[in-house]
Amino acid sequence: MMTTNNGIVAGTGLAVRLEDVWFSYGEASFRFDAEFAAGRITAIMGPSGSGKSTLLNLVAGFEKPSAGKVLIGGIDVDNAPPSARPMSMVFQENNLFAHLSVEGNVGLGRSPSLKLTSADRHAVAEALARVGLDGKEKRLPRELSGGERQRVALARVLLRDRPVLLLDEPFASLGPALRDDMLDLVADIHAERHMTVLFVTHQPEDARRIGQGIVFVDEGRVAATGPAADFFDRSGPDAFRRYIGDRGGSVAGSQHIARKRT
Numbered sequence: 736m737m738t739t740n741n742g743i744v745a746g747t748g749l750a751v752r753l754e755d756v757w758f759s760y761g762e763a764s765f766r767f768d769a770e771f772a773a774g775r776i777t778a779i780m781g782p783s784g785s786g787k788s789t790l791l792n793l794v795a796g797f798e799k800p801s802a803g804k805v806l807i808g809g810i811d812v813d814n815a816p817p818s819a820r821p822m823s824m825v826f827q828e829n830n831l832f833a834h835l836s837v838e839g840n841v842g843l844g845r846s847p848s849l850k851l852t853s854a855d856r857h858a859v860a861e862a863l864a865r866v867g868l869d870g871k872e873k874r875l876p877r878e879l880s881g882g883e884r885q886r887v888a889l890a891r892v893l894l895r896d897r898p899v900l901l902l903d904e905p906f907a908s909l910g911p912a913l914r915d916d917m918l919d920l921v922a923d924i925h926a927e928r929h930m931t932v933l934f935v936t937h938q939p940e941d942a943r944r945i946g947q948g949i950v951f952v953d954e955g956r957v958a959a960t961g962p963a964a965d966f967f968d969r970s971g972p973d974a975f976r977r978y979i980g981d982r983g984g985s986v987a988g989s990q991h992i993a994r995k996r997t
């Protein structure tokens with residue numbers, strides 16, 4: 736375990752808890768009660784519009800509960816803006832600043848003003864090598880493929896080294912083989928850093944590949960939670976099986992999906 740210069744404990748996860756959190760967007764109302772165990776990868780699944788991104792945004796601090804608490808590592812983060820919360824977030828797109836090079840975008844993970852020491856620069860280079868982007872340091876985001884852009888975002892996650900990682904469908908626009916590569920990269924990073932990962936996905940294959948637990952969100956509520964293995968056999972909750980579609984004897988082709996060890 737290591738403490739970074741802003742006092743955040745790196746190299747380990749922190750539990751995330753939503754304690755009877757209420758929130759609404761006009762008529763769309765949400766009430767979340769959920770616990771995400773420290774150091775685990777939890778896939779958040781559920782129908783479109785059920786509130787998965789809203790749940791992540793409440794944890795990140797982009798939205799504020801009208802009642803209830805968000806606790807990270809047992810600490811109420813109500814007054815902390817997103818930048819002060821011990822987490823990193825990767826979205827489906829627009830994770831990068833268009834005018835900054837690859838190394839600039841990653842360097843932001845260490846210093847928002849990009850005043851980087853030589854140790855910081857070394858760390859940036861190491862993170863880029865780790866995600867397979869060495870040699871592309873000077874490129875701008877528009878000179879990269881979609882998968883490469885997400886690799887840059889993951890390199891920044893490595894540099895930030897926060898105990899919680901929020902992933903909001905980060906690989907949804909990538910093809911299946913590339914998606915698997917990216918999921919394996921997330922699993923490898925997780926195996927090394929043990930952060931708590933909340934991973935929103937519509938893909939049962941992806942949830943099964945790296946998810947250790949599942950939180951199933953339906954109509955603004957957490958409708959079911961449990962180990963991924965239970966969700967992907969016939970004993971899974973009915974509403975979840977209806978959502979992903981029961982495919983004759985196995986759920987979501989579970990017999991055929993290689994699970995990445997985490």
Ligand SMILES: Nc1ncnc2c1ncn2[C@@H]1O[C@H](COP(=O)(O)OP(=O)(O)OP(=O)(O)O)[C@@H](O)[C@H]1O
Pocket residue numbers: 760761763781782783784785786787788789790
């Ligand atoms: N900024 C916003 N302003 C108003 N309503 C919003 C806003 N963001 C989301 N909503 C509404 O809140 C509900 C939940 O949206 P959310 O994005 O959390 O769902 P989701 O489960 O992540 O969906 P998807 O799987 O389609 O991404 C939807 O009805 C959506 O229209």
